[in-house]
Amino acid sequence: MNPEKLLNELNEVQRQAVVHTEGPLMIIAGAGSGKTRVLTYRIAWLMLHNIDPFNILALTFTNKAAREMKERIAQVVGASEAKNLWMGTFHSIFARLLRVDGHLLGYPSNFTIYDTDDSEKLIAQIVKERNLDKDIYKPKKILNRISNLKNNLIIPQYYDRFPELFEYDEAAKIPEFKNVYSAYVERCFKAGAMDFDDILLKTNELLGTFPEILAKYQDRFRYILVDEYQDTNHSQYIIVKALANKFENICVVGDDAQSIYAFRGANIRNILSFQKDYPDCKIFKLEQNYRSTQNIVKAANSLIAKNRDQLKKEVWTANEPGEKITIYKALDEAEEAQYIAERIMEWHLSRQMDFSNFAILYRTNAQSRALEEVLRRKNIPYRIFGGTSFYQRKEVKDMLAYLRLAVNPNDEEALRRVINYPARGIGQTTLDKLTILADRYNTTLWSICENALLYSRDLGSAIAQKVSDFATMIKGFGVMAKKESAWDVAEHIFKTSGLLRALKEDSTEEGISRLGNVQELLNSIKAFNDKQLELEADNDISLDYFLQEIALLTSADQDDKTDPNRVSLMTLHLAKGLEFPVVFIPGMEEELFPSAMMMNSRADLEEERRLFYVGITRAKKKLYLTFTHMRTRYGRTADCEPSRFLEEIDDEYTELIVPGIRTTGPTFLGGVPNLDGLGISRPYKSNFISSKQTLPPNFPPGIRPLQPSETPAQKLNSPSEPPPQGEFTTDAHPGDRVYHQKFGYGKVLSVEGTGVNKKASVAFDQVGEKKLLLQYAKLIKVTS
DNA sequence: ACCGTGGACGTTTTT
DNA sequence: CGTCCACGGT
Ligand SMILES: Nc1ncnc2c1ncn2[C@@H]1O[C@H](COP(=O)(O)OP(=O)(O)OP(=O)(O)O)[C@@H](O)[C@H]1O
Numbered sequence: 001m002n003p004e005k006l007l008n009e010l011n012e013v014q015r016q017a018v019v020h021t022e023g024p025l026m027i028i029a030g031a032g033s034g035k036t037r038v039l040t041y042r043i044a045w046l047m048l049h050n051i052d053p054f055n056i057l058a059l060t061f062t063n064k065a066a067r068e069m070k071e072r073i074a075q076v077v078g079a080s081e082a083k084n085l086w087m088g089t090f091h092s093i094f095a096r097l098l099r100v101d102g103h104l105l106g107y108p109s110n111f112t113i114y115d116t117d118d119s120e121k122l123i124a125q126i127v128k129e130r131n132l133d134k135d136i137y138k139p140k141k142i143l144n145r146i147s148n149l150k151n152n153l154i155i156p157q158y159y160d161r162f163p164e165l166f167e168y169d170e171a172a173k174i175p176e177f178k179n180v181y182s183a184y185v186e187r188c189f190k191a192g193a194m195d196f197d198d199i200l201l202k203t204n205e206l207l208g209t210f211p212e213i214l215a216k217y218q219d220r221f222r223y224i225l226v227d228e229y230q231d232t233n234h235s236q237y238i239i240v241k242a243l244a245n246k247f248e249n250i251c252v253v254g255d256d257a258q259s260i261y262a263f264r265g266a267n268i269r270n271i272l273s274f275q276k277d278y279p280d281c282k283i284f285k286l287e288q289n290y291r292s293t294q295n296i297v298k299a300a301n302s303l304i305a306k307n308r309d310q311l312k313k314e315v316w317t318a319n320e321p322g323e324k325i326t327i328y329k330a331l332d333e334a335e336e337a338q339y340i341a342e343r344i345m346e347w348h349l350s351r352q353m354d355f356s357n358f359a360i361l362y363r364t365n366a367q368s369r370a371l372e373e374v375l376r377r378k379n380i381p382y383r384i385f386g387g388t389s390f391y392q393r394k395e396v397k398d399m400l401a402y403l404r405l406a407v408n409p410n411d412e413e414a415l416r417r418v419i420n421y422p423a424r425g426i427g428q429t430t431l432d433k434l435t436i437l438a439d440r441y442n443t444t445l446w447s448i449c450e451n452a453l454l455y456s457r458d459l460g461s462a463i464a465q466k467v468s469d470f471a472t473m474i475k476g477f478g479v480m481a482k483k484e485s486a487w488d489v490a491e492h493i494f495k496t497s498g499l500l501r502a503l504k505e506d507s508t509e510e511g512i513s514r515l516g517n518v519q520e521l522l523n524s525i526k527a528f529n530d531k532q533l534e535l536e537a538d539n540d541i542s543l544d545y546f547l548q549e550i551a552l553l554t555s556a557d558q559d560d561k562t563d564p565n566r567v568s569l570m571t572l573h574l575a576k577g578l579e580f581p582v583v584f585i586p587g588m589e590e591e592l593f594p595s596a597m598m599m600n601s602r603a604d605l606e607e608e609r610r611l612f613y614v615g616i617t618r619a620k621k622k623l624y625l626t627f628t629h630m631r632t633r634y635g636r637t638a639d640c641e642p643s644r645f646l647e648e649i650d651d652e653y654t655e656l657i658v659p660g661i662r663t664t665g666p667t668f669l670g671g672v673p674n675l676d677g678l679g680i681s682r683p684y685k686s687n688f689i690s691s692k693q694t695l696p697p698n699f700p701p702g703i704r705p706l707q708p709s710e711t712p713a714q715k716l717n718s719p720s721e722p723p724p725q726g727e728f729t730t731d732a733h734p735g736d737r738v739y740h741q742k743f744g745y746g747k748v749l750s751v752e753g754t755g756v757n758k759k760a761s762v763a764f765d766q767v768g769e770k771k772l773l774l775q776y777a778k779l780i781k782v783t784s
Numbered sequence: 785a786c787c788g789t790g791g792a793c794g795t796t797t798t799t
Numbered sequence: 800c801g802t803c804c805a806c807g808g809t
Contacts, residue, residue, distance in 0.1 A: 062799095091799055116798085196799045264798060364796055386798080420785090427785045554799065573797050595796045611797080634794075635800035 003048045006041055006076065010034075017284045018042045021049070021223075024244075024278035025251040026271070030315035031300065031617035032291030035253045036577065039227055040069050042251065043085065044076040046223055053084040057221035057243070061228045062556040063088055065577060086221065090236050091196060092552045094203040098194070099548070101206055101213055110407050110544045112193040113551035117392065118413040119143050119184075119195045125416075126183045129435065132176055142174070146181055150197035151233045151265035153204060156182040190444050191412040200235040207242045218246040228577070229254035229274075233265035241277065248278065256311045257304050260573060260611045262603070271311075289315050291579050291620055293322025295653045299623075300616040302650035307606045325616075327646060328626045329658040332637070333367070333586075336626050337374035340584045343624060344380060344567060347582060355381055359568040359580035361615050363593040367586060368569050375567065385570035386555035395503065395514040396521050400547075402493050406477035407544050409446045419449070422502035425466050433459055434467070450475075473497070486543040487529045490522055572615045583619035585612075588627040589640040612645050625654075732760045737782045745782065 007015050014034055017027050018041050029035035039058070047053055060066040066087040074082035086093060099109050114122070120139040123146075127137045149155075149165075159165055159178050169177045188195060194202060207214045224244050226232065229252035232240070244250035252274060259268045275281060289297050297317045304310065330336035340360060347353050360371055365387040375382045390396060398421060401414035409415070420426045437448045437455055452459060452467035459467065473496070481489045494500050503515040525546060532541045556574050568580065587593055594608035616623060627642045646654075732738060736748040746762040 089799070199799085261798075263796080366795055423786070425785070429785080552799075571797065592796090597796055608796095632800080 003045060006044060006048070010037070010041060011288060013284055013286055014038050014041075017286075018045050020282055020284075021046060021051075022249060024248050024274070024281035026229075026274050026281055026283045027251070027253045027286060028271070028283065028311060028313065029253060029255050029286040030289060030313050031255060031258060031613070032289040032297075032317075032579070033286035033315065034288075034290055035255070035286060036065075036069070036227070038286070039225055039251075039253055040072050043069070043225065044073050047073070047077045047081060051223060053081055054086070055220060055222040056085050056087075056225070057093070057223070058085060058087040058225040059090050059093065059227065059240075060088065061231070061577060062554045063092060063552070064554070064557045065227070089552065089554065090232075090239070091199050094239070095194075095199050095548065095552055097217070098199065098202055098206070101210075102202065104210055104213065105202055105206060106189070107194070107202070108192045108408065110192075112191065112404055112408050112411040112414070113199070113548070114188065114193045114195045114413060115392075115551070116143070116196075117397070118193070121413055121416070122187055123180065123184055125435075126180055126187065129439075130176065130180070130183075132180070136173055137176070137180065142177065142180060145177065146184060147195075147197050148265060149181070150201045151235045153201065153235055153238065155201070156185055187412065190410065192408050192410045193413070197235070200233075200239065203239055204235060204242075207239065214242060215246075217243055222247045223249045224251070226250070226252045227254075228258075230256050230259040230268055230271055231261040231266040232270050233261075233267055234270075235265070237267070237270045250278070257307075257313070257610055258576060258614050260576065260607060260614060262607050268309075285313065287314050287316060289317040289617075290319070292317060292617060293319050293621060295322045295324055296616060296619050296623055299325055299649045299653035300613055302653070303609065303616065303645065303648050304613045306648050307609055308602070309606060323622050325623045325625060325649070325654045327588075327654050327656045328624060329642075329656070330626055330628045332628050332630050333370040333632065334374065336586050336628050337371045339626060340371065340586065340624070341374045341378045341380055343584070344582075345378065347622075353581065354565045355567045356565050357581040358584070359570070359575065359578070359582070359618065360584045360586065361570060361572045361575045361618065362585070362587055363572060363595060363611075364587075365571060367592075371569060371586070380567060381563065381565060382567040382569055383558070385558055385568065386574050389555065390517070390520070391550060391553070393514075393517055395518050399490075399494065399499060399518050399521055400550075402477065402497050402499065403481075403490060403543055403547060405474050406481040406489060406493065407547060409450075409471075409474055409478060410444050412445050415445055415449070418497075419467075419470060422498040424470060424498070426463065426470065430459065430463050430467070446471075481543045485529055485541045486546040487522070487526045487541075489543045490525045494518065494522060572611050575618050576614055579618055579620055581619075581621045582624075583615070583622070584624045584626065585615050586626045586628075587631075588625045588643040588646055589631065590643055592631070592640070593643055594645065609645065609648075732762075732781070738762060739782050 007018065010018060011034075014037065017025065017038050021042075027035060027038060029038075043056060043058060046056060058066070058069070060069065066089070070082050070085060070087055073085070088096075095113065098107065098111070102111060103109060120143055123137075123139040123142050124134065127134050127139070127142070149159075154162070154165075156178065159181070166175075166178070169175055188198065207217070221243050224240060226240060231254075240250065240252075252271075254271050256268050256271055259266060262268075275283070292300075294317055297315055297319075301315055328336075328339055330339055344355070344358050347358070348355065362368065362371075368384055368387060372382070372384070391400070398418055401411075401417040404411045404414040405418070416431065419431065434445055434448050437458060438445045441448070448455065449467050449471040452464045452471065456464040477489065477493050477497075480492060499518070503511065503518060505511075506514070528546050528549070529541045532539060532545075555570075568578075572585070591599075593612070594605055598604040598608045625646065627646070628640055630637050630639050632638075732748045732751055734748050734750050737745065738748060739745050745765050749761040749763055751760045
């Protein structure tokens with residue numbers, strides 16, 4: 001392909017960024033400004049100018065993004081060349097590197113990758129062995145701290161250099177933390193395992209310790225590109241810096257306004273220090289948004305302007321104004337889901353838009369349940385990304401544990417998981433004995449199992465035999481795994497380990513589905529086999545390689561071969577980098593979004609706001625924001641307040657829809673008895689759902705459930721005067737005389753806030769001054 | 785050693 | 800509400 005043709009699809013700044021191939025380069029790109037396109041074309045451009053793809057390293061946020069970029073590049077330069085690019089996530093690229101050179105650090109090339117579950121279990125085990133209180137040394141908390149430390153390259157040996165770390169531990173009542181950390185690191189090492197953070201940490205260790213290795217990769221990766229640079233952590237930053245140090249052909253692309261992974265160590269400062277690290281770097285700013293309508297872009301701008309910490313950017317678009325953003329108030333999560341499903345069907349039917357045009361983006365995975373239920377009921381095909389993935393199911397993990405053991409029997413977590421599943425008479429007591437023996441002889445659990453017969457005195461000869469038999473079986477699997485294909489090994493293991501038999505025994509519905517899940521895993525191994533043989537040059541169909549691949553799948557990597565015509569459901573985090581014509585963001589409520597955990601500091605709140613910004617800017621044509629009146633959480637329903645973020649969007653770009661009660665006749669306002677607080681639930685819902693008729697946009701909601709703060713005394717405190725005739729209003733002005741169903745008559749003193757959070761201070765004749773959210777208050781303006 | 789049940793706890797987000 | 804773990808009975 002002619003290089004010039006490539007450039008025609010770019011604007012001036014994009015073009016400059018693509019052709020500026022040498023030296024450090026930073027692209028600060030607004031949402032939807034085509035940074036992915038620049039990155040893609042830049043790589044194609046390099047290749048068209050005879051840069052060897054083997055010398056190009058491109059780090060993306062998901063494997064899927066890498067795959068898509070590769071496909072696009074393949075269209076330009078041909079698939080056989082594009083295949084040779086080093087392109088993938090930090091984790092998958094550097095795991096690959098560690099497979100080759102990790103032996104220098106004492107790791108086997110087939111090291112296991114521990115997932116969060118494995119890590120937490122190991123920590124729990126260590127805490128137990130050390131007789132520490134598991135309620136204080138919570139595995140989640142401990143792992144989180146370890147992860148933080150690793151991402152900042154603070155290994156246990158360095159811990160002593162930072163007295164403030166000990167101070168923190170003392171204050172947090174976990175004085176033993178450092179020892180737990182050390183033990184964790186040691187146990188992982190002995191198990192031949194790395195956790196997610198180790199992949200980056202050990203890469204740093206490798207590059208930092210062995211100059212010849214560093215030189216090797218510096219020479220290999222002459223051109224380095226990093227996508228989503230705002231979400232790289234310190235460990236990643238140091239790797240990139242080291243690799244780029246020789247040629248300085250480094251190009252990073254990012255948007256500080258889309259930094260949403262601080263919780264896992266991402267550091268916006270990496271963007272800021274780029275200029276310091278490379279004083280002669282070139283910086284390009286992309287500010288024209290090609291993705292969204294004017295309304296969406298301007299709404300997003302008005303929101304993000306509320307953040308104090310940000311680089312200055314003017315994102316604009318030449319696109320049409322488009323529709324306003326719809327803000328909808330729902331009764332509860334079921335009705336919210338129903339509203340969304342109805343809108344999807346409406347668009348689908350009236351404009352022949354297939355279901356892949358829609359995305360529902362939520363703050364927490366738990367929100368997907370209510371949505372799924374309604375979508376399923378309405379026969380709307382959907383796909384959920386992330387959440388509890390297939391590979392996290394118990395039965396699947398059990399099967400995987402056997403496979404892992406076949407490849408690396410030192411994998412302690414896998415061993416613990418299946419040594420007695422299915423039951424073979426090796427119970428907790430035995431396991432504890434084995435653990436003690438391993439500790440006593442300073443060896444691994446596996447090594448004790450392997451030589452169990454030598455420990456008959458400690459274990460009892462019957463038990464020792466059972467353990468030995470188990471070890472023999474695993475060794476057999478290991479021998480097979482070295483010679484045969486992943487699929488052959490997996491099938492053999494499934495049949496002979498006893499797993500198949502155990503699953504078959506359970507004929508409950510649950511049990512059948514579990515068997516099905518393991519079958520599905522086997523199918524995916526078969527598919528992997530076939531794919532490797534057909535498409536990949538290396539022909540690697542080993543079990544080893546299969547396990548590597550799946551360990552580093554990201555939530556976004558789900559295969560999209562099976563019927564792509566589906567609505568996408570995912571968290572806002574996972575939606576980064578994607579785009580959809582129509583986007584729904586449900587759960588726009590205080591405590592949920594922003595999350596209650598993120599409301600306590602400015603930095604946290606600003607990250608939530610950026611997350612919302614990311615969500616808004618995923619939409620191309622139309623955006624719906626919905627919030628509910630009440631929501632079930634932990635099985636208990638609670639009242640909700642609209643998210644503060646809703647009022648932070650300039651209301652010029654939004655329209656609020658609040659459905660009301662459809663009633664017949666003129667008796668409604670005066671004649672319907674007030675059931676508030678009497679413990680009688682009015683048949684509100686049926687009314688609600690059938691009331692799709694024309695109502696004024698600001699029609700107030702009907703019944704408000706009892707607020708927790710309402711005491712019985714208050715409930716009985718009804719106004720003595722009769723209610724006036726007139727319509728509910730959500731608007732009020734100082735000086736207005738108003739009527740409230742519970743508090744009676746009063747005078748508006750002042751009004752604050754806007755949109756759904758508009759509040760009025762009212763001096764009531766009977767109960768004194770109250771602050772009311774106008775959205776809920778059901779005030780009636782009295783003409784007098 | 786195994787299996788059932790009750791109570792505690794948890795949801796923020798992910799490689 | 801659902802999951803995980805500890806405990807206790809078999
Ligand atoms: N020069 C251009 N002309 C027309 N359309 C473009 C141009 N550049 C990018 N686009 C389109 O704009 C949309 C957004 O591009 P892209 O996904 O690359 O943006 P982005 O900067 O990665 O967005 P974000 O940071 O929000 O994820 C895409 O649909 C892309 O095809």
